[in-house]
Amino acid sequence: MGKTEAPKLLPLLRSRQQGEILALLLGDPELEASVTDIAAMAGVPISSVHREIERAEAAGIVTSRKIGNVRLVRADTDSPYYRGLADVLVKAFGPPQVLAEVLEDIDGIEAAYIFGSWAACWTGEGAKRPVADIDVLVLGAPDRDRLYAALSVAEERLGRPVEDAIRPADWIAEGTDSFHATVVSRPLVPINLGQD
Secondary structure, three states, X not given: OXXXXXXXXXXXXXXXXXXXXXXXXXXXXXXXXXXXXXXXHHOOOHHHHHHHHHHHHHOOOEEEEEEOOEEEEEEOOXXXXXXXXXXXXXXXHOHHHHHHHHHOOOOOEEEEEEEHHHHHHHOOOOOOOOOOOEEEEEEEOOOHHHHHHHHHHHHHHHOOOEEEEEEOOOHHHHOOOHHHHHHHOOOOEEOOOOOO
């Protein structure tokens, strides 16, 4: 899938690659990944990841350690810049943006939201760290094959599983089951699909 135009934040950064690498690391403070794994998750050449990690570590944004020939990298949560940068980068390059990019061209989606633990954490109503997966509520009647293919792309880019729940377009207003009660009682993070 092609990428959409760059977020408005991009002029502050050297490249989209830099933003995606930093959002991946700062968006999950428990993630510790090798340069090779980061390259695979972000879809960026290893040489670019290495260069961006060098710059980020020199700036005190990430830390790394070596085990044999493997360099493991993680967010430096002790940095005074960590929380603010994490918030900005996740908004511009993290799960809401990645999901918007992969879902926006799928017909039949009326609306989509991130819910569950990731949404609760992101809005400050949950634990300090998101759980390993991201829950996505898709409202409407999308082509399921296209939806699953798109979510597979999102999983690779985000480096974590994406679990979907597909419901009718009016489900938030009209739903009555226990799953509905659980979902609507917790934060929902809208995914901007570029619809009017």
